[in-house]
């Protein structure tokens with residue numbers, strides 16, 4: 001339980017304890033009036049049962065005034081409970097969500113390959129929402145539901161242990177039923193959460209793929225997947241309610257049967273003359289109160305079970321080992337691949353026994369057919385994935401020992417598919433250097449040939465960008481990402497198809513910007529159009545994850561190997577046109 005709370009609170013359960021203390025104080029505040037009522041009841045009863053004893057009206061007045069004043073104490077206790085639980089729940093969920101989001105950021109990209117993005121969104125929103133609800137609503141109820149019977153049992157056992165035992169005898173039976181059916185409930189909750197996540201993922205897939213769905217007229221087919229997911233969710237929900245409902249009702253009835261058992265025992269003892277009427281009436285009065293919170297908790301038991309599974313899911317992700325490493329690479333040193341074998345799926349190697357060296361401040365081009373592993377090489381340099389066999393060193397420091405955050409400070413990347421955040425264009429460029437001045441941003445944009453088009457927009461650099469950059473053209477996005485990289489000014493530059501989506505008019509200018517970006521840097525460049533890499537210092541040619549040849553353009557042409565073959569193919573296709 002402690003670990004559960006520690007984990008879902010992102011390691012800060014302190015607020016939760018103050019909420020629990022408030023719940024206990026609230027429970028005590030509620031019990032005191034019952035004790036005073038017992039006293040009042042006793043004194044009234046005695047005056048009626050024993051004619052010699054006069055009705056103590058003064059005592060009645062005092063108790064009534066205390067009860068009246070006590071309402072203020074009850075109000076204060078409840079207000080404090082309300083304040084503490086809600087604050088605890090919401091702040092705990094907020095810090096927990098942030099700390100989990102931060103933790104996820106530190107995981108290798110391999111983790112994201114295993115998880116559906118919709119599943120992670122659900123984890124951060126819906127699972128935390130469930131836990132939040134449990135802490136704000138169910139936890140205080142649970143505490144008072146446990147406290148009231150315990151306090152009542154302690155008090156009543158001194159009054160008449162036989163009646164007290166009869167009253168509480170059925171509670172273990174109710175608990176036993178819940179315990180025996182626990183695995184069924186756990187499995188149903190788990191299936192329901194899975195079905196809910198699957199439905200959310202399919203919905204996300206449907207909405208984000210809406211352009212392709214329209215373009216390829218896939219409405220029916222994709223909609224069918226969505227329909228099946230929602231159908232499964234409906235079935236899981238019905239099963240969950242249908243099975244859990246009777247179980248919880250059964251536990252509730254068993255627990256409440258204690259009241260009947262107590263009445264039967266009381267009647268029997270009354271007839272036998274071993275129980276007085278006031279004690280019997282007192283048990284009746286308290287019994288009806290004690291079972292109320294227990295009933296409420298049992299009604300919410302399903303939610304407790306459900307949120308236990310949500311917390312389990314949160315803990316599972318928190319348990320994922322983040323990438324370790326504390327060393328700083330020597331970014332001005334060589335990048336060495338030493339017998340590296342790597343596969344996204346460990347059984348299917350994508351790179352095989354790869355060894356080559358990238359000299360500092362040179363341009364190395366990666367060439368090879370589609371799927372030969374060029375992008376994978378750049379991802380491994382940036383440590384997006386972890387290399388298990390062989391090693392990559394930068395300036396003599398193994399990448400897997402490097403502090404991942406510091407490593408990325410020394411690397412600028414321009415990807416094939418550029419992602420822009422839903423923010424202004426200026427802030428999207430600023431990602432390269434968070435404390436950049438407006439002048440620096442504009443200078444980088446000018447060098448990346450995008451200043452003019454940004455300045456011509458009505459809001460200039462303050463123009464908002466749609467999610468993922470959907471409001472900009474491919475070429476515009478690419479130039480903005482080059483501006484980011486220019487601003488970052490890192491020693492190592494990874495360029496993946498940087499000029500692929502630019503029109504011929506812009507290409508020369510962007511090529512010029514890239515020349516500026518790569519000057520005096522260690523550059524690893526992937527370009528399908530071989531004419532853009534003719535002047536590279538070294539060309540590494542890959543085929544099916546293996547290095548097949550390397551050298552300068554002239555050397556590789558003279559070797560008449562794969563590079564020369566790809567070169568001649570491109571010369572032929574350069575002039576392709578529709579017939």
Ligand SMILES: Nc1ncnc2c1ncn2[C@@H]1O[C@H](COP(=O)(O)OP(=O)(O)OP(=O)(O)O)[C@@H](O)[C@H]1O
Nearest residue numbers: 113344345350368369370371372373374375376377
């Ligand atoms: N995230 C991933 N998960 C699993 N397999 C992947 C992943 N990314 C790439 N692959 C596989 O790894 C192999 C190499 O991919 P990579 O992207 O490195 O090739 P590439 O040479 O850059 O290809 P292209 O020129 O078409 O971009 C391919 O077979 C690809 O299907």
